[in-house]
Amino acid sequence: MTVETVAPRPRSVRNLRLHGLLYLLPALLLVLGIVYAGIGYTGWTSFYQWDGLSPTKKFVGWGNYQRMLDDKVLWRALRHVGIFAVLTIFLQMAIGLGMAMLLRRGLVAGAAVYKAIMFIPVVMAPAVVATVFRDIMNPDGWMQSRMAENGLGALVHPWLADPKTALYGIVAINIWQWTGFSFVLYQAALAQVDEGLFEAASIDGASALQQLWYVLLPQLRTAHLTLIMTGCIGSLKTFDIVLLTTGGGPGRASEFLTTYIYKQAVVQFRAGYSAALSVLMLVVAVTITVIQMRLARLGED
Amino acid sequence: MNRRPRRRARVLAQVVATLVAAVYLFPLVSAVLVSGEGGEGYAKNYWVVLTESPLLRFARNSLVIVIGTVSITYVATMLAAYAFAKVRPVGNKTLYYMVLAALTLPAISLIVPLFAMVQRFNLFNNYFAVILPLAATSVPFTVLLTRNFMEGVPNELLEAAEIEGASSFRALLHIVLPLAKPISAVVIVWTLLGSWNEFFLPLLFFQDPSMQVVTQVPTYFTGVYSQDTPKVFAALILISMPVVITYLSMQRYFERGLTAGALK
Incomplete structure (x- = not known):
């Protein structure tokens, strides 16, 4: 957590109370001028029926919000985001922590290479990752056509084109791309764990599993919380890989809130409804953040 | 154990x-x-992709986006973080939390206003239509990182500068910024990565084929080379090289940004 400094500000800058604001001007212009003004405009537009192009808008009050209640596609999209969040957050944390523990304290040779392999996907563009996996998950792609030739035909499946598996295909892609993030975070957190606790625990006769569960995992609390929080926000934000693999389909089988907002605005020309959906998304993002901050504060007491 | x-x-x-x-x-x-x-x-x-496809032009467009976003973000971040950490003008606490509140904002929720703004001022195919929103959504994270770092710069150093008659801006340039080099590297590396990999904003606002960026390669090349997956993949490898090489050579800074932002 941020430590508030109590020391007086340096004398050189003491009489800068007002024109010190000049330093803040560029950042505030960007954040207020684009982000806050944007949110304001989104909120205002959400009360109108508008195609996003014509000069006239029709005021519909809460109409767009009422429409959300009966919008089956929206509820489906939200359910998809929920499933996606639970699966990706849990699996990325589990694999990341497992790898971080394996690669700790010189247990494994070549740890730096393993680390680079896990982290390279994090820096790659989702647009690139999506295209690579579209080939991997396609029966006509390079990998699956070789599998078919070599007697593995039973495993050949159009993962992203089958409505039953499309969402899980995207889950797998996300796990591949983001496990390195959990891994590096856990690695940094593990480096700060007090080894003395383990000695105490093993003297008390705790098994390795008990040590993991009762001693290690609670010590990594900040890392867990951070990963859950960034994972929730990240799931809410996920857009590129969905649009470039399934486009939200087949049908609506892998629609996300982001792809739905995008389609409403750009494909269907329903800017008003798209804005209302954006407001919903903002409310969800803010709620997640507030809950996480509360939890972090609880942990400090 | x-x-x-x-x-x-x-x-x-x-x-x-x-x-x-x-x-x-x-x-x-x-x-x-x-x-x-x-x-x-x-x-x-690879040769065909480099010489006969518009890949290099896409890369140049991406580079313009990266340079623009990184410079604007860097300048805005250093000035604001210095003010929040040291100058502390009136209302700085409120303003700081306002900037932080934008941290978790999904850029896509700004689709309607951004589109309206770009249309109103006819900024389609204009670099700033992508650079400014990118910088605006990067700044909250980079300000958070840099402000925390600059809090650690001892006030005595700044007071000594004042005794020698330096203005607060000169103190920033000659004392704070040289000390803040490690965090500057983090800011630059993460902003560079985010802007090179950005997909959504160019997709919306760059409609002219000559204005495409590297993340449009999959969409654009699949259209042109529909029967030639190997060339699409050669292009994907080429556009990933800059970020992978940057990561491998600056690993420390990637990880520091990640852990400093997440584990404070």
């Missing part, structure tokens, strides 16, 4: 780590292998 791990545990750990890493390495290897398919081999595929 305090004992030296036994030999069997070591072998087991090595095997498990290798298996997991192999699974993660596989998609990368498959992408490289696919890029050499098609009977003409790697050299030919």
Whole structure:
């Protein structure tokens, strides 16, 4: 957590109370001028029926919000985001922590290479990752056509084109791309764990599993919380890989809130409804953040 | 766990780590292998993509976005972080929390206003239509990182500068910024990565084929080379090279940004 400094500000800058604001001007212009003004405009537009192009808008009050209640596609999209969040957050944390523990304290040779392999996907563009996996998950792609030739035909499946598996295909892609993030975070957190606790625990006769569960995992609390929080926000934000693999389909089988907002605005020309959906998304993002901050504060007491 | 791990545990750990890493390495290897398919081999595929496709022009457009976003973000971040950490003008606390509140904002929720703004001022195919929103959504994170770092700069240094008659701006330039080099590297590296990989904003606002950026390669090239997956993949490898090389050579800064932002 941020430590508030109590020391007086340096004398050189003491009489800068007002024109010190000049330093803040560029950042505030960007954040207020684009982000806050944007949110304001989104909120205002959400009360109108508008195609996003014509000069006239029709005021519909809460109409767009009422429409959300009966919008089956929206509820489906939200359910998809929920499933996606639970699966990706849990699996990325589990694999990341497992790898971080394996690669700790010189247990494994070549740890730096393993680390680079896990982290390279994090820096790659989702647009690139999506295209690579579209080939991997396609029966006509390079990998699956070789599998078919070599007697593995039973495993050949159009993962992203089958409505039953499309969402899980995207889950797998996300796990591949983001496990390195959990891994590096856990690695940094593990480096700060007090080894003395383990000695105490093993003297008390705790098994390795008990040590993991009762001693290690609670010590990594900040890392867990951070990963859950960034994972929730990240799931809410996920857009590129969905649009470039399934486009939200087949049908609506892998629609996300982001792809739905995008389609409403750009494909269907329903800017008003798209804005209302954006407001919903903002409310969800803010709620997640507030809950996480509360939890972090609880942990400090 | 305090004992030296036994030999069997070591072998087991090595095997498990290798298996997991192999699974993660596989998609990368498959992408490289696919890029050499098609009977003409790697050299030919990559050569054709480099010389006969618009890849380099896409890369140049991306580079303009990266330079613009990184410079604007860097300047805005250093000035604001200095003010929040040291100058502390009136209302700085409120303003700081206002900037932080934008931290978790999904850029896509601004689709309607951004579109309206770009249309009103006719900024389609204008670099600033992408650069300014990118900088605005990067700034909250970079300000948070840099402000925390600058809080650690001792006030005595700044007071000494004042005794010698330096203005607050000169103190920033000659004392704070040189000390803030490590965090500047983090800010630059993460902003560079985010803007090179950005997909959504160029997709919305760059409609002219000559204005496409590297993340449009999959969409654009699949149209042009519909029957030639190897060339699409060669292009994917080429556009990933800059970020992968940047990561491998600046690993420390990537990780510091990640852990500093997440584990405070």
